[in-house]
Amino acid sequence: MGTNAFLKILPEMVSFLRVAELGSFSAAASQLGMTPSAVSRQVTRLEKELGVQLIQRTTRQLRLTEPGIEAFAHCRALVTAAQATMQVAQQFVGEPRGQVRISAPKAFARHVLHPLLMDFLGRHPSLDMQLIVADRDIDPIREGVDLVVRLTPDPPQGLVARPLMAVRQILCAAPRYLEEKGAIGHPRDLLAHSCLYLGEQERDNRWRFCKGDEAVDVIVQGRYVANHSEIRLDAVRGGLGVGCLPDFVARDALDSGSIVRVLDDWEFQANYRGQAYLLFPPNSFMLSKCRALIDHLTTALRRRD
Template identity: 65%
Template sequence: MGTNDFLEVLPEMVAFLRVAELGSFSAAARQLGMTPSAVSRRVKRLERVLRVQLMFRTTRQLRLTEPGLEAFARCSDLVRAAQETMQVADQYASSPRGTVRISAPKAFARHVLHPVISKFLEEFPEIDIQLLVVDRDVDPIRDGIDLVIRLTHEPPLGLAARRLMPVQPILCATSHYLNKTPKIEHPHDLVNHSCLYLGEKERDNRWFFKRGKETAEVVVHGRYVANHSELRLGGVLADLGIGCIPHFVAHETLASGAAERVLADWDFQAAYAGHAYILYPQTRFSIPKMRAVIDYLVEHIDASWQRF
């Protein structure tokens, strides 16, 4: 391939990169605004130009070949460099302006992020926010997102991270449910109750508690299992049992008296506890609009959501 020949296959490289990332020609086509057949033709053309097979295709899955893995890494670097080049002008802006794209989990976006963003937009009239609400791990480079909010125990390597707030799961139920069921004085009493848990993993119905030096492990059961916190809260309000809910989702319900905490004197150690972090490539903090959003979210979310 000649020195400048790669310019003719840049679209093919992008198509190959998206197929490799998403594992599907159809998914890549939707993201690129193309038909699956058009994406397939671009990948085949890239293979002809490179004179190697980049991926094995079956009816069920796609698998990269050894040359495909190398090409994937190179194409990823190329797209990352292109995205950073597009942001060069932003780094030299005299004041924060432009659009910042943020991704966040659905419940967190609704209960925590949205109220803060509303106030931010009032204070920074030259910055626009594009919010992607999605319950999956988003890669800021691959997905073209400026800032990613993730709830985790430890932020991933390779990205800058700022801590926003602790994420503490709690147990709650309605007084109507609690008044008609056996009294709960110890975590082991939960075996006699209907409990609402995530159900994503086999051990999600094993709940762990700690109070001082005392610990307890309980295998709970219930008739309604849901992997979304707002659905579990809805189940609690429907008197279906005792729900495991992040405190930021249950906060308003508890404040209104519609539900009450259960075993509040115990530390409920769920697998999905940790902190909310804002993640971004280190180089982006130098961009004024990014720095303005990051600093604002860190300051105002931490101040608004102290553990209760």
């Protein structure tokens, strides 16, 4: 394809990108200020120029073909580079501008990310923020999100992964619960207690503890099973038993004394632990607004961790 032909299909590439991101010709047309039929014609022209089908169209949904997935990545890089070019001066002078879209799991968003974003917005009055709270794996490329927080021991291939903080599961109980039911000095003592666990997987009530050369597996039982950490925190504060909680969820309640650590001299090897990573597509043209937020989060959480 010659240079002139490439220049002619630049608008078609932008239209294809928006359709792929939004999953709809109508939504893309609304964003681009065009009619759906005009957007559809542009995508068709791009497919003819490339000689491959990029989008499989049905009455219910649109799906990218294998060439479409490849083309989508290149088109997104092209548009990002164009946006970066428009902001060249801004990267060196003055405040970053525009909107940053970031997603995170619910508990992490509420307890860790939200306070940091509030501080970030206070420091950068020319920036806007969209926080997408979702307990599912967000694909930043397909869903048009700038940055994604994911809690995992193994970050996915194909994305840049910046570590933010370690995520640990700890055991907690309310002081009055322990006064009524008795202290817990060894993992096997949990067999006589009501324990709150996730219940998402069959082995979620099998808790493993290690101390030195000793390893202990305990199958716990309890009256309340909940796969939401903030609900388990409320139940622990309410005296319903011993609960496993992410350390960042329990932090404030521990500081206030409404709950206390249990078996903190043992290593609790929970299923749900690892690292919180900040994920984003590899790109040489990182926008200053995203770079500023990445630096803010990594610096703040490095101090906290």
